[in-house]
Amino acid sequence: MQHTIEPDSHGPLTAPMIRAVDACVHCGFCLAACPTYQELGQEMDSPRGRIVLMKQVLEGKLPWQAAQPHIDRCLGCLACEPACPSGVPYRDLISPFRAIARTQFKRSFGQKLRHVLASQTIPYPARFRLAALGGRLGKAVRPLLPKALQPMVDLVPATLPPAESWPIVTPAVGERRARVALLAGCAQQVLAPDINTATLAVLAAQGVEVIVPPTQGCCGGLAWHTGDLRAAQAFARKNLDAFPADVDAVLTNAAGCGSAMHEYHLVLRGTPDEARADAFRQRVTDVSFFLNRIGLRASPRDSGRTLRIAYHDACHLGNAQGVRDEPRALLRAIPGVEILELAEAHLCCGSAGTYNLDQPEIATSLGEQKARAAIATGADVVATGNIGCLTQLQAHLEKLGSPIRVRHTMQILRDAYL
Ligand code: SF4
Ligand code: SF4
Numbered sequence: 136m137q138h139t140i141e142p143d144s145h146g147p148l149t150a151p152m153i154r155a156v157d158a159c160v161h162c163g164f165c166l167a168a169c170p171t172y173q174e175l176g177q178e179m180d181s182p183r184g185r186i187v188l189m190k191q192v193l194e195g196k197l198p199w200q201a202a203q204p205h206i207d208r209c210l211g212c213l214a215c216e217p218a219c220p221s222g223v224p225y226r227d228l229i230s231p232f233r234a235i236a237r238t239q240f241k242r243s244f245g246q247k248l249r250h251v252l253a254s255q256t257i258p259y260p261a262r263f264r265l266a267a268l269g270g271r272l273g274k275a276v277r278p279l280l281p282k283a284l285q286p287m288v289d290l291v292p293a294t295l296p297p298a299e300s301w302p303i304v305t306p307a308v309g310e311r312r313a314r315v316a317l318l319a320g321c322a323q324q325v326l327a328p329d330i331n332t333a334t335l336a337v338l339a340a341q342g343v344e345v346i347v348p349p350t351q352g353c354c355g356g357l358a359w360h361t362g363d364l365r366a367a368q369a370f371a372r373k374n375l376d377a378f379p380a381d382v383d384a385v386l387t388n389a390a391g392c393g394s395a396m397h398e399y400h401l402v403l404r405g406t407p408d409e410a411r412a413d414a415f416r417q418r419v420t421d422v423s424f425f426l427n428r429i430g431l432r433a434s435p436r437d438s439g440r441t442l443r444i445a446y447h448d449a450c451h452l453g454n455a456q457g458v459r460d461e462p463r464a465l466l467r468a469i470p471g472v473e474i475l476e477l478a479e480a481h482l483c484c485g486s487a488g489t490y491n492l493d494q495p496e497i498a499t500s501l502g503e504q505k506a507r508a509a510i511a512t513g514a515d516v517v518a519t520g521n522i523g524c525l526t527q528l529q530a531h532l533e534k535l536g537s538p539i540r541v542r543h544t545m546q547i548l549r550d551a552y553l
Contacts, residue, residue, distance in 0.1 A: 147405025168218035182215035233362035258353030356395030390452035445514035449521035506531035
């Protein structure tokens with residue numbers, strides 16, 4: 136696309152944004168893949184429309200405020216990337232644009248309050264646990280709360296599992312085949328700590344020694360995707376320092392975290408840490424991809440039962456990391472498992488980080504559609520690789536009165552193997 140964006144006019148993030156704008160030929164193949172275009176039917180809420188808006192803002196031809204509602208409605212699901220025949224790297228445009236937009240104009244009080252509360256609680260497990268407990272009280276007085284806070288208390292789960300902790304080193308069972316480091320995640324530690332426990336058990340049983348670095352922090356994804364560049368950089372640096380170099384891979388078991396860590400080179404672009412961020416991100420791998428690559432060394436036991444599993448591709452695993460076949464292959468290795476596919480599988484479930492808080496109507500509509508699609512498969516269980524999707528889908532299945540449980544791929548593997 137022809138543009139008149141000045142090189143470096145918006146700092147070190149300008150160049151990747153220009154490359155993305157340049158690559159778009161305006162063909163519109165991405166429109167059908169975009170959940171917000173499907174929901175709202177407006178060009179400005181499609182990938183192509185958003186690229187034009189961002190280009191015009193970066194050229195100085197459109198005020199930031201005019202584009203912002205449409206940019207805010209973008210889920211960051213990246214369904215537009217695999218749909219694009221020209222290979223537009225939309226991710227190189229949307230997050231950098233949000234980082235710059237944050238410095239350009241003021242948000243409403245309600246938006247600011249939500250962002251402060253989310254950014255000061257979700258990345259810190261102890262605070263998030265306290266906030267979730269407080270939120271349960273908030274549910275009782277929901278009508279009395281400011282409107283801006285009501286979506287937050289709606290998302291608070293009715294019960295929280297007890298806190299769990301993990302050793303710094305979990306040794307491999309039997310002969311050691313690999314040594315990895317694991318990101319423990321932040322919201323996941325509070326909402327579903329068993330996912331980490333299951334991941335450690337599966338890896339150890341497969342001969343993988345796992346380090347959980349004690350000084351690690353949040354991946355920074357929440358900050359990066361909401362335009363808080365400074366906070367994202369601080370989280371990224373903390374993890375660059377925390378993770379050891381002498382491991383075969385840095386593993387994540389939450390797609391959103393893995394996808395954010397893959398973007399550390401952008402987060403730290405133009406800083407002295409850019410080169411080591413680039414080297415680090417290339418060692419980051421989703422646990423399902425890693426396990427499938429090294430191969431399962433023993434067959435899971437045969438329970439004699441059939442298990443129908445509907446697999447939900449988390450956007451940040453399928454679209455952002457290209458990991459689709461590997462979790463299915465791992466699950467198929469379990470005797471009696473049948474993998475079922477959801478209709479409209481490319482559509483985001485609506486969770487998308489804090490999207491649930493900022494755009495509750497679209498998030499609810501997408502969540503309900505995904506839950507209906509899961510029910511229509513006739514599955515016993517839904518498997519996925521991201522805590523956000525897991526929480527969103529479980530909530531909407533329950534709302535629809537479905538008994539289907541949503542589980543992480545590692546939890547299903549642990550139950551089959553151990
Ligand atoms: S990231 Fe998702 S919501 Fe945003 S433009 Fe692309 S497909 Fe649409
Ligand atoms: S499919 Fe790709 S090239 Fe075509 S309009 Fe969408 S982003 Fe641009």
